[in-house]
Amino acid sequence: MGAVTSIEELDAAISSCRACRRLVRWREKVAAEKRPSSRDETYWGRAVPGFGPPDASMLIVGLAPAAHGANRTGRMFTGDRSGDVLYAALHAVGLASQPTATHIDDGLTLRGVRITAPVHCAPPDNKPTVTERDRCRKWLDTELRLLKPTLRSIVVLGSFGWQSLLPVLGSNGWEIPRPRPKFGHGVELQLGTVRLFGSFHVSQRNTFTGLLTPSMVEDVLRAAGSHAGLL
Template sequence: MLEIEYNRFQTLSELKSKVLKCRLCPRLNQWRQNVSRNKVPRFQNWEYWGKPVPSLGETEARLLVVGLAPAAHGANRTGRMFTGDRSGDWLYQGLHQFRFANQPQSSKMNDGLKLIDCYITAIIHCAPPSNKPTRQEIDNCHSYLDFELNNLKNVKIILALGQLAFENTWKILIKNTKVKRPKFQHGLEVSIHNDRTLIASFHPSQQNTFTGKLTKPMFNSVLARARKLIDDSRRTSLK
């Protein structure tokens, strides 16, 4: 595994700058630039972002959402996680419904979106071909997520979108222990060191939402659960 040097970023904002300049994965570097040059007809007039996509949100957030990767014509086009694609439509509608975002749409940078008590990251920050990163590429990006999990100090709930997000988040949270990873399933909830809760959800990808594998009630149920756990933790801390 290529370990990114921690001393190159000591804060979350330094990490964002580092991500923006990162070129550790040659295949992804080439792919996202190719996508940006060979635009799909509906986005011919867009200036694609075409770079690694940094995380976004409040550094004091209690909800952390971990996705898979930027989508080729979504975040890789707009430069913001889950922005400009169908997955993002689902995610931000849900976040807004449960008071983690000020609006239900996320179409482009500077569209007024603000996350509330929420931070969004992904296990890799560059769009991969067919949404399938290699093991090496996930490992290359691992240290960024590791740093976020260790430095987002207020996070109580981690919502992992999809099996890969769940497994890689688990790997970081449970490192140096022999706890066996539970089998991924939608709605699975695991307490981590009695301090945080990891919730697993199917990814709101078109593949899952178009086929009905993930429905709105299913997705809303995990967001409602995140909301409840966060509200309950607040009540407990106020006692």
């Protein structure tokens, strides 16, 4: 296909991507076998595009779709417990229209915020390979290029997203300090017109153990939203 010139074209292109054989096999296997509680549902079972307005001033970067979350519903962080935490926090600070995300037609909208990931297919054990991440990089690169005119803040959920994002930011004209900044919860980094915010990922492992609390997520989102002029 030719050069992608809009977020709508990007989302459509991502949805039809079959570049990584292992991930395609896995996402389709999960979609066919399903989990018992979702056996009557039709799974998305494809690569999951980003979610949010095409002129977002704030971007949230995660890891990859969950097998029975976004791989089932077709929307980032929708239908799983990680999404429960993230969308509740976005709603609490005034950036989401409702605190829950259950399915793609549930009426949820985001205000000035877009959500994406370095890997757009659900990986086995939630662990994409470096090769898969690098093969998927073109989508994140294109998304940043399209969002650059309006983008003012980025929240990165977890070290995988941080490590994946920095070189893509660099290739799109943002100067990355050397040595490369390390990830950490609460880390902030100004890169020209964009401010980067680090947060632990909203995974069950982090939220169930108390490593990440709802108030911690809200604090990061509030800071990023304020910097982006949304709050």
